Amino acid sequence: IRPAGHPEGYSKQEITKELAEDVVGEAGGHNASSPELALQPLYIAVPVIYSVICAVGLTGNTAVLYVLLRAPKMKTVTNLFILNLAIADELFTLVLPINIADYLLLQWPFGELMCKLIISIDQYNTFSSLYFLTVMSIDRYLVVLATVESRKMAFRTYRAAKAVSLAVWFLVTLIVLPFTIFAQLYEEEGRLQCVLVFPQPESFWWKVSRIYTLILGFAIPVSTICILYTIMLCRLRSMQLDSHAKALDRAKKRVTLMVLVILAVCLFCWTPYHLSTVVALTTDIPQTPVIIGVSYFITSLSYANSCLNPFLYAFLDDNFRKSFRKLVECRASP
Template identity: 75%
Template sequence: MKSEYSSLSLKAGMENNFRVSNLNTTCNDTSYGRYLDNGTRSNLTFHEQSPDFYVVLPVIYSVICAVGLTGNTAVIYVILKAPKMKTVTNMFILNLAIADDLFTLVLPINIAEHLLHYWPFGAILCKIILSIDHYNIFSSIYFLTVMSIDRYLVVLATVRSKRMPHRTYRAARIVSLCIWALVTIIVLPFTIFANVYVDGLEIKSCGLNFPKPERFWFKASRIYTLILGFAIPVSTICILYTMMLYKLRNMHLNSNAKALDKAKKKVTIMVFIVLTVCLFCWTPFHLATIVALTTDLAQTSLVIGISYFITSLSYANSCLNPFLYAFLDDSFRKSFRKMLECRAA
C-alpha cells in the first residue's frame, strides 16, 4: 500500500549524488530528489545486499575523476597557451572543458560522501556541489548546441560562398559568457532548494529540500530538467546536423571535388561521434526521469544498480569530451606535442 507523502519520508536517506535519483525515485513510498524511502539510506540498504559494491563504485568514480581532470586540464592548458588554438570552435571547446573540469574537480567530495554514508561538509558546500552537478548537466549540452549552430552557419556560408565577418574569437567569448549566464539562471532554483537536513535516523544529508506539496515540486523539477537539459538542445542538435549534412550532400563546386568529398566524410564522422556519444551518455539518464515519473519501481538491488550505472555513464561524458573535441583534432595534437617538447627541453 502506498504511504502518505509525509515530510519525513520525503526527506529520507540520500544517494551519493543527485543524478542517482532518476531510477531510485518512484511515486509510492519513496522520497524525491536525492532521497530514498522509509528513512533508510539507499547506500546502507544496498551495502547489505552487495558488500563489494561500495568498493567498486568509488574506484569507478576515481578513474572518471582522474581521466577527466587530466584530459580537460590538458585541453584548457593547450588552448590558452598555444596561439594557433585560439579559434571560435576552440573557444567553445575551452568552455566545455572548464565545465567538465569543474565537475570532476568536486567528484572526490561525492566519493567521500559515499564512503562516509553521511554529509559532513556543511550547508554552503552542499549548495555548491549540487549547483556544480546541475551546471554540468546543462552547460555540457548547451555548449554542444552552440557548437552545432556554429558549424551549421559555417557550412551555410560555405554553400553560399559568403564570409562571416562577425564570427570572431571575441564574439565566441561573448556567446560563451551568455551561455554561462543562461545556465546560471536555469540552475538557480536547484541552488535555492539545496540544503542540509537531519533525517529520522539523525543522519545529515545534502539534497533538494522541496516545499509542500513535495510530489508536485519533484515532478516539476524532473520535467524542467528533461525539457531544458535534453529535449530542446538535443532536438536542436539533431535538426542542425541533419540540415548541415543535407546541404553538404547537395553542395556542388566547380573545382576541388576531392576536398569536398573529404569534408563530407569528415563532417559525417564527426556528426556520428558527437550524437552517438552524447546520446549514449545522457539518454539513459533522462529516460530514467520518465521512468521515475510514470512507474512505481520497487527498490530492488537491480534497480539501484542500474541507477548507479546510469549515473556513472553521465559522469563518464565529462572525461570523454576531451578526446572527442580536442584529441581527435590534428592541430591540437601537434600543439600539445610541441608544448610537451618545450617543457621537456
C-alpha cells in the same frame, strides 16, 4: 540529489547511497538478506569507479585547458567552445571527491554553503555540455552553409565567440538557480543529508524539477541540434556544388566530424539518465538489486562523459596533438 522525505526523488548516486546505508548497517550481521549481500560488490565498486573517473577527467581536461590556453594556433572559434566544455568538465571532476566522501561517510559533513555549491556545479555539468554542443552545432551549420554558398562570415570572430560563451554561461546560471535555492541540509535518521528541499506538496515539485531538467537539459538542445543537422544535410544534398564548394575544406570537415562525434558520445552518456527520468515519472519500479545496478550504471555513464571528451580531441584533432606534443617538448627541454 533527492528532495527531503521523498524516496521517488532520487537521482544520480543518491539512490545507491541510501541503499548503501542498509548494506553497511546490516550486511555484516547474521540477519543480512540475500539482496543486501548481492549489492555489496556494487557499493564497494562505486567509490573506486568514481575515483577513476575523477583522476582520468582531471588529467585529461587539465591537458585540454593547457593546450587551448597556451598554444597560439589553437585559438579558434570552435576551440573556444571546446575550452568552455573542458572548463565545465574540469569543475565537475574537481568536486567529484566531495561526492565520493559523502557516499562513504553516509552523511554530509561539509555545511550548507558547500551543499549549494556542489549541487549547482553538478547541475552546471548536466546543462552546460549540451548547451555548448548546441552552440557548436549552430556554428558548424553556419560554417558549412557559408562554405557551400561561397560566402564569408565576417561576424564569426573569436571576440563574438567569447560573447556567445558568456551568454551561454549566463543562461545556464539562470537555469541552475532554482536548484541552488532549494538545496539545503536535511536531517534524516540522525544524519545530515545534502538534498533538494521542496515546498509542499513535495511529490508535485519533485516531478516539476525532473520535467524541468528533462525539457531544458535534454529535449530542447537535442531537438535543436537534430533539426540543424537535418536541414544542413538536406541543403547539401539538394544544392549543385561547384568545385570549390565540393571540397568543403578538409579542415572544416574534420572539425564537423569532431563536433558530431563529441555530440554522439554526449548523447550516449546522457540519454539513459534522461530516459530514467521518464521512467521515474511514469512507472513505480521496485528497488531490486538489478534496478539498483542499472541505476548505478546510468549514473556512472553520465559522470564518465566528463572524462571522455579530452580523448576525442586527441584522436580527432591533429592540431591538438601537435600542439600538445610541442608544448610538452618545450617544457621538457632545458
